[in-house]
Amino acid sequence: MAGIDYSERIPNNVSLADNRRLQRALEEWHPKFLDWWMQMGPDGFQAKDVYLRTAVSVDAQGWAQFDYVKMPDYRWGLFLAEPEPGRTIGFGDHMGAPAWQDVPGEYRGVLRRLIVTQGDTEPASVEQQRHLGRTCPSLYDLRNLFQINVEEGRHLWAMVYLLDAYFGRDGREESEALLQRRSGDRDKPRILGAFNEKTPDWLSYLMFTYFTDRDGKYQLASLAESGFDPLSRTCRFMLTEEAHHLFVGETGIGRVVQRTCELMREGKTDDVRRSGAIDLATLQRYINFHYSVSLDLFGSEISTNAANFYTMGLKGRFEEGKKRDDHRLKDTTYSISELIGDRVTSREAPALPSLNERLRDDYIADCQRGLDRWNQIIKKHEIDQELSLPHRGFHRAIGLFAEVKVAPDGRVLSEAEWGARKHEWLPTEADQAYVESLMQPVTEVARFANWIAPPARGVNGRPVDFEYVRLA
Numbered sequence: 001m002a003g004i005d006y007s008e009r010i011p012n013n014v015s016l017a018d019n020r021r022l023q024r025a026l027e028e029w030h031p032k033f034l035d036w037w038m039q040m041g042p043d044g045f046q047a048k049d050v051y052l053r054t055a056v057s058v059d060a061q062g063w064a065q066f067d068y069v070k071m072p073d074y075r076w077g078l079f080l081a082e083p084e085p086g087r088t089i090g091f092g093d094h095m096g097a098p099a100w101q102d103v104p105g106e107y108r109g110v111l112r113r114l115i116v117t118q119g120d121t122e123p124a125s126v127e128q129q130r131h132l133g134r135t136c137p138s139l140y141d142l143r144n145l146f147q148i149n150v151e152e153g154r155h156l157w158a159m160v161y162l163l164d165a166y167f168g169r170d171g172r173e174e175s176e177a178l179l180q181r182r183s184g185d186r187d188k189p190r191i192l193g194a195f196n197e198k199t200p201d202w203l204s205y206l207m208f209t210y211f212t213d214r215d216g217k218y219q220l221a222s223l224a225e226s227g228f229d230p231l232s233r234t235c236r237f238m239l240t241e242e243a244h245h246l247f248v249g250e251t252g253i254g255r256v257v258q259r260t261c262e263l264m265r266e267g268k269t270d271d272v273r274r275s276g277a278i279d280l281a282t283l284q285r286y287i288n289f290h291y292s293v294s295l296d297l298f299g300s301e302i303s304t305n306a307a308n309f310y311t312m313g314l315k316g317r318f319e320e321g322k323k324r325d326d327h328r329l330k331d332t333t334y335s336i337s338e339l340i341g342d343r344v345t346s347r348e349a350p351a352l353p354s355l356n357e358r359l360r361d362d363y364i365a366d367c368q369r370g371l372d373r374w375n376q377i378i379k380k381h382e383i384d385q386e387l388s389l390p391h392r393g394f395h396r397a398i399g400l401f402a403e404v405k406v407a408p409d410g411r412v413l414s415e416a417e418w419g420a421r422k423h424e425w426l427p428t429e430a431d432q433a434y435v436e437s438l439m440q441p442v443t444e445v446a447r448f449a450n451w452i453a454p455p456a457r458g459v460n461g462r463p464v465d466f467e468y469v470r471l472a
């Protein structure tokens with residue numbers, strides 16, 4: 001493993017020791033980051049030992065080392081995936097040229113904006129989740145929450161590394177600003193809408209990790225295609241961590257579904273609220289909400305920015321390398337949604353400005369896979385119901401559908417009809433109050449809240465009843 005110096009305060013494979021200027025910038029930023037972490041990170045657990053995975057290098061042995069650690073002592077490392085020798089730019093106007101090892105001057109501003117926008121989501125989610133520890137459904141879940149939190153913290157480090165190493169003074173200013181914005185703050189909000197929403201309870205959190213972290217996966221995957229090699233390598237390594245966040249969401253909601261179905265069978269009723277669980281209808285409303293706000297994160301169907309990012313070679317498509325076309329897309333089209341009166345149809349649009357929509361389509365297909373798995377659980381309990389993704393036009397605030405009201409089945413509605421029925425489709429205040437009433441902390445080893453089933457297995461080969469967080 002080249003360039004990793006374990007004795008450094010900041011574990012890294014970016015030869016930090018040889019770059020005094022960058023080292024000083026990061027060492028100056030580190031205490032400010034810690035201040036932010038203590039102020040805005042997990043509330044109430046900073047002094048506890050948590051069984052966490054830490055990356056100390058990017059190889060198979062080093063990237064997932066498990067041990068007890070107090071979160072403020074977590075080693076927030078800087079890791080890039082190994083370089084691909086001879087890598088070339090895979091799309092756009094510069095296709096075939098050697099990947100950039102430095103920021104191409106003419107794209108400096110655009111690239112910085114892309115990195116800042118991605119970077120801003122990382123601390124935002126930590127802020128959104130900071131109060132959840134106090135109502136954890138089990139020590140296992142508590143540990144997974146903190147694992148995600150420290151890794152989102154590390155993702156912030158990853159973006160700050162790029163800003164400090166490649167963008168000089170503006171980069172350092174952006175690094176500071178990333179610690180100053182606050183999720184949901186009126187004066188200094190986070191950049192993207194979904195990251196200013198509240199994550200008030202564990203059901204919302206599991207939905208967030210399934211739907212919103214998955215947007216992160218698709219953004220990171222398209223930035224991993226970037227012609228700017230340090231960004232590409234950074235994102236490739238982040239994706240290995242992101243996979244765990246998605247796992248927490250998918251299995252977490254799966255466990256809620258499992259518990260709900262068990263109680264439906266036992267009580268021979270759909271109304272499992274009486275037994276202190278979350279009924280399928282409520283789950284469906286939470287899915288509708290989190291899915292729709294996450295769809296907005298992909299931006300408008302037609303976007304000149306998206307076209308430019310691609311043409312410039314800065315942001316590719318999902319799995320660009322596996323696609324068999326000219327990777328320039330100047331003469332091709334892509335099918336996007338269109339509204340004609342109150343009918344949703346589709347039309348062929350130029351492929352380049354439709355890239356947001358294409359990425360959203362990849363995301364939608366991926367979301368559906370989880371729904372299929374949850375429906376399998378329902379089916380196994382011989383319950384004749386299904387969870388589903390609402391129509392892409394449902395409850396949207398960005399793009400074509402922002403102007404209309406669309407039902408989950410895709411019908412365009414009048415304002416009056418929407419007003420009369422939206423409580424059937426989106427979490428109501430009563431739903432939220434009910435879910436909140438379930439959020440009683442369960443912190444005994446091997447115990448789980450009544451509304452969620454235990455996981456199939458523990459973390460890193462440990463049993464489910466392992467003491468994942470030492471609270472004593």
Ligand SMILES: [Fe+2]
Pocket residue numbers: 122151152155216242
């Ligand atoms: Fe992240």
Ligand SMILES: [Fe+2]
Pocket residue numbers: 152213216242245
């Ligand atoms: Fe994540």
